[in-house]
Amino acid sequence: MQRRYFLSSLAASAVTLLAPAVAHALPTNRKRFLRPPGALAEAVFLSRCIRCGQCSAICPNDAIRAFDFENGYSSLGTPYIVPREKACILCMKCGDVCPTGALQAIARDAEEIISKVKMGHARVDKSLCLSYQGKTCGVCYRACPLPDVSITVGRLEQPQVLADCVGCGLCERSCIQIPHAIRIIPRTTGSGPLSENSKAAET
Amino acid sequence: MTSKKPLLPPPRTFLNRLRWMVLCVVFSMLVLLPVVGVYQNYAAAHAYDFLAPSEKLLYDIVEPATAWFTNDPATDLDAIKGTTWSANFFGYKISDPLAVAGQIAAGKELYWPFLFTALIPIIVSLLIGRIFCGWICPATLIYELNDKLRSWMARYQLPVGELKLNLRLKYWVLLVGVILSFITGSVLVAAFYPPAIVGRELYYVIAFSGFGVGAVFFLLTLLGDLFVAKRSFCRYLCPGGALYSLLGRYRLVRIKRNVETCNDCKKCNQVCQFGLDPLRDDFGQECNNYSTCIAVCPSDALQFTLNTHDTPYQRPGHRGRQYRQHKSSTEKKRQAA
Structure with missing residues (x-):
């Protein structure tokens, strides 16, 4: 009797633990997030990351959070960044501290960062952007850590995202429009040039 | 007086x-x-x-x-x-062997810089055995305090679980965890390993001001320790404990019972967190050198020794009643003969 009680309680706890995991594993539930800079391609990243949380602990901007079940069971405990809440300041400490190389160590140097970091790519929604509505703004350009490399502004401070955008999200974080007119399309979602880690996967 | x-x-x-x-x-x-x-x-x-x-x-x-x-x-x-799962000391990285095992299974590759981070824990476990569990594991601290609560509950006639399961269950949990990591390609062993969870959740609650799902799991293990069996998770389910046990199978430092001073008082058996039987020299790879039995032994019969194997059962302690009766009866027989 006692063994049966134990086994049934074990099964019950397993179900309670797994039910939300199954629910959240459905792709429709996924929210837009970035992996920290230097992250390997998503599948390799998941197999490398041991969920130690050191990247999150070392992040001076408090940008790196850790998943519960929001992104499915396989992402449990892995780090992510929601740029509208807190964006990456490209200090590159997380890559240094990562024990498994799931986040590659990248020197804190503009050339290195431009060539190796690809967290996503910024996209401007012209129907929301103030500068495209005739009100000069240019905040995203001024927030960008790599101005004129990742983003330029033209007439009336209208932003143009360039190919070398690393996707740190500081523009999205600083956008004064609500909802934000510029957002990072993560490299893990979408298709075409934005898809899976177009730069880091090659190296 | x-x-x-x-x-x-x-x-x-x-x-x-x-x-x-x-x-x-x-x-x-x-x-x-x-x-x-x-x-x-x-x-x-x-x-x-x-x-x-x-x-x-x-x-x-x-x-x-x-x-x-x-x-x-x-x-x-x-x-x-x-945390104890993986830490960084002045640039030297140190990780739990289970993290390495899970990572090898999930990645299907050997990433040497990471393997080296588990070198010191592995060497220490090979020499001293399952020392991590008793001396470092942050979950152990909570589990032992929980165990004090358990004995308090038992004293006041509250229900506590006394289920006896097979100690080998945890090796299956380790195997399942590694296989799960292998199949999903994601290091899932971290999800049901209390020391990793405790470190992570403490960090979440301090830095993010909120617990994660690991806290629910940990709470369940605490309840299990109260209502299923004493220290049930560590004894029967912990995948890391299983790995450390395997590493410490031929450890050098072991607890040994000195049969000449032992008085059969059984205090060691009662206090052993892992339900082992020091009184009958049954330590084995499950013993994690907690030293609680040494602390409680009134006749100092239990000591750490250097040996790669346990001594087989040495019969009752010479200061105990069983041995004295046996001895006196044999003497009577000799006198009668």
């Missing part, structure tokens, strides 16, 4: 006291490091005036505590980071 209390506790308890001290130090490190990390974030932002009163309080406490050895907390205090 009042019994005179000795000034110092007997020396046999020192190791156990030391063990508790180490556990407390490790646990308080796991609390302090996130607190320091939060302070570092405030320091890096140079925005003291914008902090909320509670945040200012934290800043005002940590700042004078660290100011005497660092002028640049945002950088210098990064020297020690992490």
